Amino acid sequence: DADVTQTPRNRITKTGKRIMLECSQTKGHDRMYWYRQDPGLGLRLIYYSFDVKDINKGEISDGYSVSRQAQAKFSLSLESAIPNQTALYFCATAGGKSTGELFFGEGSRLTVL
């Protein structure tokens, strides 16, 4: 089983629908992240969380919200999806106190029609 699991892996939805992307990890890491990847733009940080009670906005948080339900679970929600939120979304985790390596999930491909 993967250490960082994202569900769903693929989702097609319509404009205005609420969407939740879920991430769970078995690595025991405190830090969890949501990134968005668009062609030619690399990865951009949406939200990050250092523990259950600590959630921070990244560079592109507008239109998104998150919930850290437990140390192992970090969900990303789109309250009212729009077409320019069509992208590949990645959850990542990191352990330790300094910036070390990130461990990524396999991604969730979201298409908003």
Added chain:
Amino acid sequence: SQQGEEDPQALSIQEGENATMNCSYKTSINNLQWYRQNSGRGLVHLILIRSNEREKHSGRLRVTLDTSKKSSSLLITASRAADTASYFCATASMNTGFQKLVFGTGTRLLVSP
């Protein structure tokens, strides 16, 4: 906004040749990391180099860091078809917070048999 910019955007070589990718960044960093992404998959950490290091090796990978020029290079020696992937640099800096990584836009490497 991206901290790192990779160059070239795309690179095509033959098996056995060396591949060199460059990354430039804008602000002082704590460390710089390189990641690999197979098409549509999650990113995998390759190597981390700290700001007080100038060169680091891992198997067929060699990373250099020049903090005076704010640049890094990733060299893959004796490339294989399996090295075909996108490669991203990511920086951790005081400006972005030590516990966040900012990714570049990536270099697409194609290694032909």
